Amino acid sequence: MGRYRPSHVRRSRLAVVPAVAAALLAALCAGTAPDLAVASARQELDPATVRKLDAAITKIMDEADIPGLNVGLWIPRRGTYEKSFGVADKQNGTPMKSDLYTRIGSITKTFTITGLLQLVDAGEIALDDPISRYVAGVPGGDVITLRQLAGMRSGLFNYTEDKAWLAQLRADPHREYPPRRLLDIAFSHRPNFAPGTKWQYSNTNTVLLGMVIEKVSGRSLGDYLEEHIFTPLKLNDTSLPDDSAIPDPHAHGYTDFTPSGDVADATNWNPSWAWAAGGVISDLDDLHAWAPALADGRLLTKETQAERLKTRSVGVPGASYGLGILDFSGWLGHNGELPGYESIAAQLPAEDASLVVLVNTDIDYEGKSLSSLIGNAVTSIVTPDHVWPVPPAQPSPTPSTPSNGGGPGAAAAR
Known part of the structure; x- marks a missing residue:
């Protein structure tokens, strides 16, 4: 377990958070005396809880x-628990740090x-x-x-479950x-059910809503989000x-989503296939600010x-979905996954708690998502009345294809 000792990271960028939590932003120092310059500006979780978290995370x-x-x-x-474990680059052993994109x-x-709801x-x-x-041709x-698109109740086929397209993406992950084009793939399949009658996760829904934002605002989706969300929240x-x-x-991201199944960097x-459904880049600080704002x-x-x-x-105990937001046992937020990366950003209003997990691989362990395993371990120790669940094992996981072989809990987790 020695190779996964958390690294000491000084915060280089201050996230925007409620004033009551601002003093908690200093990084943790693992295994050494705390930096006196930041010691008074933070309150760590109690030492016994920190030891339990360290042990649970390094075990996973x-x-x-x-x-x-x-x-x-x-x-x-x-208090606060904020740590970096392991390496950001397997080739040269660069340690993981909290300020990495x-x-x-x-x-x-x-x-x-959120951008769509602002237009509302x-x-x-x-x-x-x-x-x-x-949008024509739907x-x-x-x-x-x-509303049905935002709540994953449209019935439209999820383009990331098209087998021919998945093979194409594996063969050429740099393609634009x-x-x-993503809609063409989705609409080559019949809808799965009548609108509003069921819930089923589909990236097609969010791509359509990204197109709505662009049409109504007259801006690219990236520029719209920058002006209306990223900049206002700093x-x-x-x-x-x-x-x-x-x-x-x-951080480099590692995946086995390759034609041979070998691990690749x-x-x-090219994440263009994910776009409005999965193309954003961020870091720990910004997601810490975003979770409560969301x-x-x-x-x-x-x-x-x-x-x-x-x-x-x-369809899973403790799990429900609103308009682009997940409620897992009281945690409000979302999971994310695409080749090389997994993530969680969520807020627990009952305790004013924020949770962010960022993993630099999407290679499931025994069919289970890694971010969910970490999130489950952390919440089981610190918020046992509000535990982030581990979705059912998936026999054949694929990137951002949550309903492929998994239940609704797995769907919400990607």
Whole structure:
């Protein structure tokens, strides 16, 4: 377990958080005396809890062969646990650090749907508008509403479950996929059910909503999110790029989503296929700021946030889904996954707690997602009345294809 000792990281960028939590942002120092300059500005969780968390995380990392991860848990009345484990680059052994950029997968959906809901507040769209008003060629588009798309109840086929496309992506992960091409893949399949009658996770839904934002705002989705979400919250290290580049310094991401099943470095693979559903880049600080903002709806009106939080069961105990937001046992947020990376960003309003988990591999352990295993271990120790669940094992996992071989809990987790 020695190779996974957490590294000491000084915060280089201050996240925007409620004032009551600002003093908790200093990094933890593992195994050495604390830096006197920051010791008075933070309150760590009690030593016994820290030891339990260290042991649980390093055990999972050893068993699942996780290269590296960042984890942060902030509870104003109890303390902070913020550590980096393992390596960011297996080739040269660069240690993981909390200020590294990373791809966050489907946490992107929380940003995209927030942008959509801002347009609702501005009176430019309505949740019960049909998608056909904004995007042509959608099967059943006259009766599928923006609300159903945001809540994963449209019935539209998830393009990331198309087997021919998956083989194509494995063979050429650097290929560019415009949003309309993704819709063509989805619409070559019949809808799975009538709109509003069931819940099923589908990246197609969020791609459509990204196109709605662009049509109504007249801006690219990346520029819209920058102006209306990232900048107002001072999420200075969060972006939706229009290419495959990831800023420096960053964590390398490792995946076995290859034709041979061999492990590859997916850091610079083109994420255009994920776009509005999974293309955002961020870091630990920014996600720490985003989790409470998402949960309390500070960028939305109270009425619209209330609509967002009308979650409905996804068929797994303790799990429900609202408008681009997941409720797992009281934790409000989302998981993310795409080749090389997994993530969690969530807020527990009952304890004003924030949780962020960033893992630099998506290679499941015994069919289970790594971020969920870490999230489950952390919450089982610190918030046992609100435990982040581990979705059912998936026999044949694929990137951002949560319903492929998994139940609704697995779907919500990606």
